[in-house]
Amino acid sequence: MEGKGVQVLDRALDIIELLSVERDGLGVTEIGLKLDLHKSTVHRLLSALAGRGYIERDDNRGAYRLGLKFVEIGSLRLNQLELKTEASSYLRRLANTVGQPVHLAILRGLDAVYIEKIDPVASIRMYSQIGKRIPVYCSALGKCLLSGLGKDELESALAGIEFTRFTAKTKTTVGEVRADIEGAKRRGWGLDDEEHEAGIRCIASPVRDYTGRIIAAVSVSGDRRVIAADRDEETAGVVMETAAEISKRMGYVPGMEE
């Protein structure tokens, strides 16, 4: 076959990704219709995946849905990240101090990927999700992560951005984003001023490792009345403190960055 894929694998992954957004599961025929696959093909792939726990049947309706094996594999992958393991208790402490959701993210391509999310006790806001991505140009986390790139790498990354205007305040030019990144680098913290989600502001600070490189970023986010602009320096202070503690834990010695 053409291209880089393997047909059976691509079909199976298509099924998996389809079911990952279908809360109530789907039947064989419906999966086949949505993915333009013969139902006997679908059935065979589902059976194979089910045999290993990646797919399960709904108890009542018989619909197929993702199995909990994905949860297990996802957790195993997350726990391979030493950074996350080391950072968790600092993040919990920050969440309780600030009383707002706290995230840890790493850079993947042109996105920040959430690898930890701590909600304070009273919080029930569920927008972000571990494993999800947010574009670098309109997130505090993303700007911090980009601030760790070398000049050439940064320009290359900026050149690759395809802008989507999420809110009235979304930055949509390379120049604006570059300026924000430089500001993040200078201050030691980055800002999302309702650029990704209207009404939501976010402050992040970078985490470094023993080589001095930026490997992650920590953020606090919340309603613009809670993460109020007039208290940004104060909020940024506690975020930077937490990021510094995690950095230290990862072997970073202040002053060693390039």
Added chain:
Amino acid sequence: MEGKGVQVLDRALDIIELLSVERDGLGVTEIGLKLDLHKSTVHRLLSALAGRGYIERDDNRGAYRLGLKFVEIGSLRLNQLELKTEASSYLRRLANTVGQPVHLAILRGLDAVYIEKIDPVASIRMYSQIGKRIPVYCSALGKCLLSGLGKDELESALAGIEFTRFTAKTKTTVGEVRADIEGAKRRGWGLDDEEHEAGIRCIASPVRDYTGRIIAAVSVSGDRRVIAADRDEETAGVVMETAAEISKRMGYVPGMEE
């Protein structure tokens, strides 16, 4: 080919599961050796998986490891569980009240699968993991989950248990486990008295839904000096209270079971 599987899919899943326990990733040749696959086959499958984010290359060494796509899919699956979404804030409250790790689990076959895990701020104990399984016969969660089965279904389940002695206190006969389950049913809470992990005790209580059926269990666990035997009734009280609140949230009306 023979059996229920699909060869390409089984090979890809073998690679995925191998990498899920290899923190530093592996090379093509090494994967091939471990799975008895030709390196050109391995390379093709890795490339196909990498193209969709399920595999990534280590920045430095070039080793292959799982991609963060698994984290995303795992989180999407978890978030499809309405129970988990609804329960999270109650569990956080319980963790802070008791100051010990709290879990939520559901029944899958003869295991309790952790679908939520809350560590209090100061805790760094990392034994359990979301997505992991613990056998029903030697866990408080498992005994609570089994207590919701009908008589025939329970006997069938008990007949299927293959006992492993984890500690000196592990129950290893069907009679002992049946007695524990009946005790859990009578009291409204179940106990793991160092049966799975030496020195660790655990108290759990079942969660019901609007049909009155047991759909999950909540637990608190910790060192036997902290979850001390002489205070079990007290600890159980707060666990049952949390389980009752979650049950209520899931539409359960007290008195409607059976």
Added chain:
DNA sequence: AAACACCGTTCCATATTATGGAACGTACGG
């Protein structure tokens, strides 16, 4: 109660794909 429609499941001839052997380029160690 019978007929109909649709779904999930199974089987198998064959079309199509995945395989693995050979070869190549690169990087690392001696």
Added chain:
DNA sequence: CCGTACGTTCCATAATATGGAACGGTGTTT
């Protein structure tokens, strides 16, 4: 500088996955 091992690519062909047909079961309609 040379040898070794790894990752990568290509392609003839062996082996597998496909999908068409058929079946049983369930729910709905007449």
